[in-house]
Amino acid sequence: MPRPPHLCSCGKLVPHGALCACQIAGNRARNARHDAKRPTARQRGYNAEWEKARKAFLTCHPHCTLCRAPATVVDHIIPHKGDDALFWNRQNWQPLCKPCHDRHKQRQERSHVR
Known part of the structure; x- marks a missing residue:
């Protein structure tokens, strides 16, 4: 039997195991902030x-x-x-x-x- 959907913090109903569009956007923004601060591969020694x-x-x-x-x-x-x-x-x-x-x-x- 499939598991029931859950309610996202934004108020949308999301299927079990899936992410809401707001969560996906938040993850992308967080990853972009992290990558902007991170040195390039060459700067980290991968030459x-x-x-x-x-x-x-x-x-x-x-x-x-x-x-x-x-x-x-x-x-x-x-x-x-x-x-x-x-x-x-x-x-x-x-x-x-x-x-x-x-x-x-x-x-x-x-x-x-x-």
Whole structure:
């Protein structure tokens, strides 16, 4: 049996599991404010040298650590937050597929922030 819709804070009835248009707009605005303050990928150290090291690492570690699918992302196990030593420490790298990185790893990092 389907679950009943819920009432959004704006007063609209929203199907279970869905977001109201006002919630979607609020999320987009919050993400835009965050991205405006965030340094670019190049400023965070993801330059040509990183691309070369990333490619070599994925050649040696072709499978996702979490699901064993082909790895496409080199993830920093401990977020480096601008620390060059931690950024380049290969012991801090793990191969992940994009879905695992976007889903599991990001959820894990968000839970540590709170």
